[in-house]
Amino acid sequence: MRHITLFFLCFLTLTTVGCDDDTDMQLVTEAGIDALHAVTLSEKAVQQMAIKSSTYVDSKKRVAPATSKYAQRLKRLVGDHYQEGNLTFNYKVYLIDKINAFAMADGTIRVYSGLMDMFTDDELRFVIGHEMGHVALKHIHKKLRMTYATSAVRKAVAATDSEAGKIAASKWGGFVEKLLGAQFSQLEEKEADDYSLAFMKKNGYTPQAAVSALKKLATLGNDHSFLSSHPAPGKRAERLQAQLDGKAVSVAEQKKGLWAKIVGVVVFVVNLVMGILRWVAGMLT
Numbered sequence: 001m002r003h004i005t006l007f008f009l010c011f012l013t014l015t016t017v018g019c020d021d022d023t024d025m026q027l028v029t030e031a032g033i034d035a036l037h038a039v040t041l042s043e044k045a046v047q048q049m050a051i052k053s054s055t056y057v058d059s060k061k062r063v064a065p066a067t068s069k070y071a072q073r074l075k076r077l078v079g080d081h082y083q084e085g086n087l088t089f090n091y092k093v094y095l096i097d098k099i100n101a102f103a104m105a106d107g108t109i110r111v112y113s114g115l116m117d118m119f120t121d122d123e124l125r126f127v128i129g130h131e132m133g134h135v136a137l138k139h140i141h142k143k144l145r146m147t148y149a150t151s152a153v154r155k156a157v158a159a160t161d162s163e164a165g166k167i168a169a170s171k172w173g174g175f176v177e178k179l180l181g182a183q184f185s186q187l188e189e190k191e192a193d194d195y196s197l198a199f200m201k202k203n204g205y206t207p208q209a210a211v212s213a214l215k216k217l218a219t220l221g222n223d224h225s226f227l228s229s230h231p232a233p234g235k236r237a238e239r240l241q242a243q244l245d246g247k248a249v250s251v252a253e254q255k256k257g258l259w260a261k262i263v264g265v266v267v268f269v270v271n272l273v274m275g276i277l278r279w280v281a282g283m284l285t
Contacts, residue, residue: 122209133195
C-alpha cells in the first residue's frame with residue numbers, strides 16, 4: 001500500500017506539470033524514471049548503488065591507511081564483527097576532524113577520526129552498532145526510495161517555465177533534496193539505538209557507554225552540523241538510560257506489546273459475540 005501511495009503521489013505531480021510549450025520534456029522524462037525507481041527499487045539495485053557510492057566517496061576522502069593509529073584502533077575495537085547474520089560489514093576511517101559516521105546499504109560503515117578522538121572504545125562500538133542497525137533494519141533502502149521520490153517531484157516542478165520551476169531547478173531545490181535525503185526519521189533513529197544497545201549487551205560491551213556517547217554528542221550544541229540531521233542526543237540518552245534501568249522497553253518490544261493487546265481485544269470481542277450468539281440460540285430453542 002505504501003508503494004502504491006508513493007507511486008500515485010509521484011504520478012499526480014508529473015501529470016499536473018502538463019505538456020505545453022514551456023515544459024522541459026527531458027526533465028519530465030527523468031522525473032518519470034525517478035518516480036518509477038522510487039516504487040520498484042530492488043534490494044539488489046540498492047546494494048549495487050551502495051557499492052558504487054561508497055567507492056566514490058572513498059575516492060574523495062582521505063582514508064586512513066592500515067598503518068594509521070586510527071585504522072588500527074578501529075580494527076581492534078571492531079573485532080570479528082565483519083559478519084552479523086547474513087550481513088557483511090566493512091569499516092574504514094576518514095581522516096577528517098569532524099564528528100560523524102555513516103553507513104550504506106551494502107554494509108559500508110565509515111567513521112570520522114574526529115569522532116574517534118571524542119569517544120572511548122565502547123562508545124565507538126555503540127556508534128558502530130547504531131550504523132549496523134540502519135543497515136540491518138533496511139532504513140537506508142527506505143531513505144534511498146524517498147530520495148528518488150523527492151527527485152521526481154523536484155524535476156517535475158522544474159520542468160515548467162514557471163517561477164516555481166526556476167526555484168526548484170536552482171541550487172535551492174538541490175539543497176532541499178539533499179536535506180530530505182540525509183535524515184532518518186526519529187523512529188528509525190530510535191530503532192537503530194535499540195539495535196545497538198542489544199548489540200552491546202549481546203557482545204559483553206558496556207551498555208552504559210551508549211548513554212555516555214549520546215551525552216557527549218549533546219555537548220556539541222544545537223547548531224552543530226551533526227545534530228542538524230539527528231534527533232536530540234540528550235533525549236535519546238534519557239530513553240536508553242530508562243531501558244537500562246528497567247523503566248522502559250525498546251521500540252520492537254513496544255510493538256509486540258501493542259500487537260498482543262490488539263489480539264487480546266479481538267479475541268475478547270469474538271468470544272463475547274460467540275457467547276451472545278449461543279445465549280440467543282439457547283433462548284430460541
